[in-house]
Amino acid sequence: MNDLFGKLDIRAFQHDAIENSVGVVIALTSLIIIGFVTYHGRWKWLWKEWITSLDPKRIGVMYLIVVLLMLFKGVMDAVMMRAQLAMAVGDTAGFLGAAHFQQVFSAHGTTMIFFVGMGAIFATMNFVVPLQIGARDVAFPFLNSLSFWLFAVSAALVNVSMFVGEFSATGWLAYPPLSGIEYSPGVGVDYWIWVLQISGVSSLLSGINFLVTILKMRAPGMTLMRMPIFIWSIFGALVLIVVAFPILTATLALLALDRVLGMHFFTSAAGGNPMMYINLIWAWGHPEVYILVLPAFGIFSEIVSTFSQKKLFGYTSMVWALMIITFLSFVVWLHHFFTMGAGANVNAFFGIMTVLIAVPTGVKVFNWLFTMRQGKIHLSTPMLWFLAFIFIFSTGGMTGVLLSIPPADFQLHNSLFLIAHFHSMVIGGVLFGIFAGLSYWFPKFTGFKLDERLGRYAFWCWFIGFLLAFMPLYALGLMGATRRLDHYEVHAWQPLYMIAAAGVPFIIVGIILQNLQILVGYKNRKTDSAIMGDSWNGRTLEWSTSSPPPPYNFAIIPHVGERDPFWAVKEGNEKPEHRKYEDIMMPRNTSFGFWIAGFAFLIGFAIIWHIWWFGLLCLATLLTLVIIRTWGGMDEEVITAEEVKNIEEKGFNRWQQS
Amino acid sequence: MTKKYKFPFFLLAGLALVLIALVIHYREHIAVLSPKGFIALQERDLIILSTVLMLIIVIPVLVMAPLFAWRYHESNKGEDYKPDDDHNLFAEAVWWGFPTIIVILISILTWESSRELDPFRPLESDTKPLKVQVIALQWKWLFIYPEEKIASLNFLPIPVDTPINFQITADAPMNSFWIPQLGGQIYAMPGMETKLHLIADKTGTFRGSSANLSGDGFAKMYFESKAMDKEAFDQWVKTAQNSPTLDTAAYTTLALPNDNNDTPQTFQLKEENLFDQIVMKYMGPTHE
Numbered sequence: 001m002n003d004l005f006g007k008l009d010i011r012a013f014q015h016d017a018i019e020n021s022v023g024v025v026i027a028l029t030s031l032i033i034i035g036f037v038t039y040h041g042r043w044k045w046l047w048k049e050w051i052t053s054l055d056p057k058r059i060g061v062m063y064l065i066v067v068l069l070m071l072f073k074g075v076m077d078a079v080m081m082r083a084q085l086a087m088a089v090g091d092t093a094g095f096l097g098a099a100h101f102q103q104v105f106s107a108h109g110t111t112m113i114f115f116v117g118m119g120a121i122f123a124t125m126n127f128v129v130p131l132q133i134g135a136r137d138v139a140f141p142f143l144n145s146l147s148f149w150l151f152a153v154s155a156a157l158v159n160v161s162m163f164v165g166e167f168s169a170t171g172w173l174a175y176p177p178l179s180g181i182e183y184s185p186g187v188g189v190d191y192w193i194w195v196l197q198i199s200g201v202s203s204l205l206s207g208i209n210f211l212v213t214i215l216k217m218r219a220p221g222m223t224l225m226r227m228p229i230f231i232w233s234i235f236g237a238l239v240l241i242v243v244a245f246p247i248l249t250a251t252l253a254l255l256a257l258d259r260v261l262g263m264h265f266f267t268s269a270a271g272g273n274p275m276m277y278i279n280l281i282w283a284w285g286h287p288e289v290y291i292l293v294l295p296a297f298g299i300f301s302e303i304v305s306t307f308s309q310k311k312l313f314g315y316t317s318m319v320w321a322l323m324i325i326t327f328l329s330f331v332v333w334l335h336h337f338f339t340m341g342a343g344a345n346v347n348a349f350f351g352i353m354t355v356l357i358a359v360p361t362g363v364k365v366f367n368w369l370f371t372m373r374q375g376k377i378h379l380s381t382p383m384l385w386f387l388a389f390i391f392i393f394s395t396g397g398m399t400g401v402l403l404s405i406p407p408a409d410f411q412l413h414n415s416l417f418l419i420a421h422f423h424s425m426v427i428g429g430v431l432f433g434i435f436a437g438l439s440y441w442f443p444k445f446t447g448f449k450l451d452e453r454l455g456r457y458a459f460w461c462w463f464i465g466f467l468l469a470f471m472p473l474y475a476l477g478l479m480g481a482t483r484r485l486d487h488y489e490v491h492a493w494q495p496l497y498m499i500a501a502a503g504v505p506f507i508i509v510g511i512i513l514q515n516l517q518i519l520v521g522y523k524n525r526k527t528d529s530a531i532m533g534d535s536w537n538g539r540t541l542e543w544s545t546s547s548p549p550p551p552y553n554f555a556i557i558p559h560v561g562e563r564d565p566f567w568a569v570k571e572g573n574e575k576p577e578h579r580k581y582e583d584i585m586m587p588r589n590t591s592f593g594f595w596i597a598g599f600a601f602l603i604g605f606a607i608i609w610h611i612w613w614f615g616l617l618c619l620a621t622l623l624t625l626v627i628i629r630t631w632g633g634m635d636e637e638v639i640t641a642e643e644v645k646n647i648e649e650k651g652f653n654r655w656q657q658s
Numbered sequence: 659m660t661k662k663y664k665f666p667f668f669l670l671a672g673l674a675l676v677l678i679a680l681v682i683h684y685r686e687h688i689a690v691l692s693p694k695g696f697i698a699l700q701e702r703d704l705i706i707l708s709t710v711l712m713l714i715i716v717i718p719v720l721v722m723a724p725l726f727a728w729r730y731h732e733s734n735k736g737e738d739y740k741p742d743d744d745h746n747l748f749a750e751a752v753w754w755g756f757p758t759i760i761v762i763l764i765s766i767l768t769w770e771s772s773r774e775l776d777p778f779r780p781l782e783s784d785t786k787p788l789k790v791q792v793i794a795l796q797w798k799w800l801f802i803y804p805e806e807k808i809a810s811l812n813f814l815p816i817p818v819d820t821p822i823n824f825q826i827t828a829d830a831p832m833n834s835f836w837i838p839q840l841g842g843q844i845y846a847m848p849g850m851e852t853k854l855h856l857i858a859d860k861t862g863t864f865r866g867s868s869a870n871l872s873g874d875g876f877a878k879m880y881f882e883s884k885a886m887d888k889e890a891f892d893q894w895v896k897t898a899q900n901s902p903t904l905d906t907a908a909y910t911t912l913a914l915p916n917d918n919n920d921t922p923q924t925f926q927l928k929e930e931n932l933f934d935q936i937v938m939k940y941m942g943p944t945h946e
Contacts, residue, residue, distance in 0.1 A: 098874045098917065171871050177848060178831035183873060268848035269940045274832065275847070308730070311744035317754070339834060339869075340845050341778065341852040348772035352765045358712075359757045365719055366753035372726040374740040379731055390723040398712045405768045407775035408705045410842020411690050411698070414834055414869035480689040480838040482869045485877040489919075490865070492687045 006610035007187065012165045016100070022076075023163050052589040054141040055551055057445060059148045060126030063119050066155050070115035073159070075511065077108035079504055082469070086501035088487040089494045101486035102169035103188065107158065109172025110192060114199050115155050117292045117426065120434040122151070122203075124295060125210050125234055127441055131542035131549065132228050134219025134558045139212040141587040142629070143205050149597030150202035154195045157604055161191040165608070168192035171484065173281050174255070176266035176274040181259045187608050190259065193252050194604035200248050201600075207241030210234065219541070221560035225319070228540045228563075229305075229312055232319050233298025236326035237291045243330070244287035251280040260607070275340060282333040290329040293425060294322065296433025297364060300389060303382045303436055304368045306536050308375030311564065314367040321360035321367075328357050338406040339413050347406040354404035361397060365390065378536075381455035385436035388463045389428055396424025399474070417477025420470045427466055435462075435514075443535040447547045448525035450517040458517060461510030469503025472496040539564035546651040552584045552639060555648050581641040581648070588635040596625050689838035694860045694885070697775060697841030704771050711760055777844050777854045780823065787821040787855075790814070791933040794826075794833035794846040794868060796915035797875030802933055808898040809932075811912070813922030814883040817891040818861050824854040829913055829936050834869035837883050843869050849940030858885035875917025882922075898924035905929045 015023070037043055050058055080096060081104055088094030096104065130138055138144050161167040168188040170179040179189045214235050218227070227235075254265040255277065264272035305312040312318065334342060334350035368390070377383065399421040402408050412418060443449045476496050481488065534543045544566045545554055562568050599622040606615030685692045693699040730739075773779075780787070791802040802809045814837075816822050826835050828846040836843030840856040846868075858864075868879035886894070904912070904925035909932060929935070 098877060102871070102874075102876075175832060175871075178871065178873060183831050269942070275850075309732075309739075310741045313744055313746075314750050315744065317750050337845070339843050340847075343778070344773040344776040347776075348769045351768040351772060355761050355764050355768060359754070359761050362715060362757040363750075363753055367750075369719065369722045369726055370746075370749065371744075372723075372730055374738050374743055375730050376732045376739045376741075377727060377730050379727060383727070387723055387727055391720065394716050394719050398709065398716050401712055401764065402705055402708055405704065405708060405764070406772045407701050407842060408708065408771075410775070410777065410844070411701045411705070411838060413843065414836075475688070478688045478690040480836075480865055480867070482836070482867060484871045487877045489880060 003613075004611075006606075006612070008164070008609040008611065012187075012609075013163065015163070018080075018095070018100070019162060026159065026162075047591075048589065051594055052145075052591045054137075054145050054587045054589055056126040056130055056138050056141075056144060057549065057551075059144055060123045061445065062148055063123035063126060063151070066152050067116055067119040067123060070111050070119065070155055070158075071511075074108055074111040074116055075508070077104045077111065079508070080104050081108065082497075082501040082504050084486065085488075085497045086494075089491055089497075090489055094487060096486065098486045099169055102171075102484070103167045105484060106168045106171055106174075106188075106192070107161075110168075110195065111158060112426070113172060113288070113292070114196065115151075115158070117430055118199070118203060119151060119155075120430075121237065121292060121295050122147070122206055124299070124434070124437055124441070125206070127445055128230065128437075128542060129210055129213060129234060130217070131444070131545065131553055132231055132540050133214065133217060133222060134541045134554060134560065135213065135217040136552045136554060136557075136584065137217075137587065138209055139217055140209045142590060142593065143209050145590070145593035146596055147202045147206040147209065147593075149593045150198050150205070150600055153597045153601035154199035154202065154604075157191065157195045157198065157601060160605070161188070161195075165191065173285060175281075176255065176258070176272075176277050177268040179255065180267050181262070182267070190256075190608040193256050193259075194608055197249065197252055197256075198600050198604055200245050200252070203241055204245040204249070207238050207245065211238040211242060214238070219558050219560050222565075225316070226560055226563050226565075229301040229315065229318050229322075230295070230298035230540075232322050233294045233301070236322045237294040239326055240287040240291045240294075240329060244284045244291070247280060247284040248288075251277060251284065256607075260610075278337055278340065279333070282336045283330075286333045286336065287329045289422075289425070290325065292430045293433075294325065296389075296430050296437075297322065299433045299437035299440070300368065300386050301364075302540070303386055303440055304371045305564075306440070306538055307378045307380060307383045308372045309378070309537060310371055310375035312367070313371040313373075314363075315563065317363055318367055321363045324360040325357060328353060328360075332357070332404075335404050335409070338409045344406075351404050351406050351409075355401055358397065358401055365394065380439075380536075381450075381452060381459055382436040382440045384456065384459045385432045385439075388459070389432045389436070392424050392428025392432070392466065396421055396428055400425070412477060414482050415477035416473040416481045416483055419483050420473035420477060423466075423470050423473075427470070432462075435459075439517075440536065441542075442521075444533070444542055444547050444549070446522075446525075448521050449535060451520040451524070454513050454517045454520060458510045458513035461506045461513060465503045465506030465508075465510060467503070468506060469500050472499045476500075534566075537570075539567040541566055544569065546648075550644075550647050550651070552586060552644070555581055555584075555644050581644045583641050584639045584644060585636045586639060588637045590629075590635065592625060592629045596622055596629075599625065689865070693839055693841075694862055694864060695840040695856055695858045696781070697856050698839055699859075700771075700775055701842055704767065704775075708764055708767060711763055715757055715760055775842075777842070777852070779855060781821040781855050781857055783821045783857070785820050787823045788817060789823050789825070790816070792824050792826040792835055792846065793933065793936055794828035794830050794835065794872070794879070795913050796830045796873060797868075797879045797917050798920050799835075799866075799868075799879065799881050800912070802927060803895070804927070804930065804933070806895045806899070807927045807930070808895060808901070809904050809925040809927050810898065811923040811925075812881040812920055813924075814866065814881060815891060815894050816858055816883060816885050817888050818858050818885045820888075821855060821857045824856065825933065826852045826854060827933065827937050828872075831872040832870055833872045833879065835866070836869045837864055837866035839864040840883065845870065849937060851937055858883075861885050861887060873915075875915070875919075878917050878919035880919065899926050901925050903928045904932070906932070906935075 084094040084096045084101060165187040168174055170184060174189055174192055177183055214231060257263040258265050264270040266272050266274050266277040268274055301312055332350055332354045335354045338347050403412055403421060439450050439455055476493055481493055533545055533547045541558055599618045602618040603615050691702055693702050789805055793800040798812050800811055801814050826846045828848045833846040834843045835846050840858055844852045844854045862885055864883045866881050866883050901924040905928040
């Protein structure tokens, strides 16, 4: 029996009341969804139109669904942490034990960075990149589907850890020796490793895919310096992904060897060196946070220009600033551990490299502000997110520079001041950017706008909630409160922890309103003018096609003569293309991505629980599937010129009617 | 300033004043801003100086963003709407240039302060420094005073105005040793020795803790550091020299994981090389 199921036994399924109730809720929700799909007889549709789809726009929607589910999970983790810390002072222990609390913040970080942040960036890329560069598809459509499914199964693996076994309790980066087998004998760290390995492969494949797409598939005439600034920002992020993610994969593989085969790469004894892990993980980890924030810069650039109805100020500066940031993000990793005692000169070097990043970032901020200047500003929700971003990002950037001065960092590192800083960057920067991008591009993919009034309410809830939840953390950090505490004995801290907890309900109301935005927008879709594509008086190519775009994006591949090509057409500077339709080849749907990822999930699960025979069996199956797919070659189908003409005319008629 | 700008201006200025007043009022609780030692004082001043330098850039941004959004709102008829105005060499030179100057200033500060406040660098003083060896355990702190031949658990008495030379290691996962009112932290790592040099300029009791996650009892790894005058410290040392003994066997029991935040305890040190033994035990091919 033991050999058959590895380390897996009945104890893996026994959990406390909180975990059980979460389990029941998730199980019920899944049952309701399954029931709903069955009742409406939609399984076949789901399979043919979505699960096997290679259309980046559909894959983008699926990414977004996983992101929203994981955002919900991540926020629930945050709710538990804030509630615990509002009460757990002195003799009160709070409702979470230390071990459970540590799992919660580890899961929160992992979820938010890998599944919300990265997922949302990939969703946006899938939506926007092919359309903005005037392409019909990505370079490797099947790889794109595989990337998504690997992403989805690794998200599923995080959730499985809540029911079968436990999750890592060692923080989102699992420093050894704490994450070694000696101090973390359970399966938690193994879950963390294999979740990240699978999602890491997914990110790397997507990175290569989109990098090639941007370099090779731009519409004729779109030179590098005519690319929309969003594409440049994505380009920077993709370079970082391609260079940094292999480091993560290798580092985690070494940690797994330590844990499973008793090796000594990162152990504190027998010649191992945990400091090596900390260097390696941050050599990936610092670029990682720029992978998240660069696309947000790109989104805001598009939004400021569109809603100010003005060309982006200082395009060339912006491109150089992006590229400088991309480069610098590789030479600053040591600033995450000035306190490890590297010596004054080494610390000072990495400190100065970090401070340098403030220059190109500052340049970007001034360029955005001067894009607004002398514009005609339409102060819609995306612009509200932008203004809040400027406020939070400038102050957060300032505290970031403080953290990059080594002696100041000795006093601020590992404290809640650091937490306040990086949440300013990932919420104020990344998340607000994603929200802004979502309300901006939503009509493009659905044909209806998100409800504007609810959007404003949601914005104010988020903004106030953020300030309440994170500004007190700056003060707490200066008071000496460190991160990752499940309990504290200093009563003077409690009022500030309570204010931080008071921010949570605001954010939750914000999330509810955002969901309502979609529903109300859908209800009012007929009265909305988004149908014919150009919802916001846009400037770039995605607004020149219908909303939602046809599967082939552009009936006729546009020819690009200048930077804001669609604006130029509308201004009459460029003639629209003559409409003569041709046959279009599109890749045929395939379920290989789904199956390969499914077996990757099983392999991960088998390794976590040491069920070796099963893991090997799944690995063999996975490799067989890969080989079959490789031999099968590219499977394409043709959309004839006649069909294209019909689709295009139908879209045009719909627009005339509205 | 026209009338329209007055309200938001006074609102923001008012908020800033309230914030500053709150900070001044509660400064004794804000450990990093109320230093009690030379190192912490310098680190505080560094934080404040660099913040002021950065505000030179950040304040104009925070003013311009809402100002432009309001001034160039589409409802303002847009007389000076210039849709194609997309570059200005002079303006861009200004915002590449000015931040660069500030960043150069901060870089000089970084370079100088990194060397001056290097935790490994001994403090210059006429007083003979006190040696303290710090061992992070699961989950408590053991302080060894090798020259006084005593040890103390979860309690760190030090003489005022005397440089303290800390040697730090861990017999546990990595921790970080931090007493904010005396100065910044440094990691405590098994098999390795880090150094920290601090001094207390005033008597008092200061909270110290571990700043890096080290497992179940991590939150309980706080302790008090008490800076006392020379006589009181000598008195405490004398008392401690008559406490129970700490030898290898007693240490093994003491080092067992325990997340209760053990009450402070003193020992007379029997095993003089305890600290070195703990560092060295990780160096061999295996350790038990």
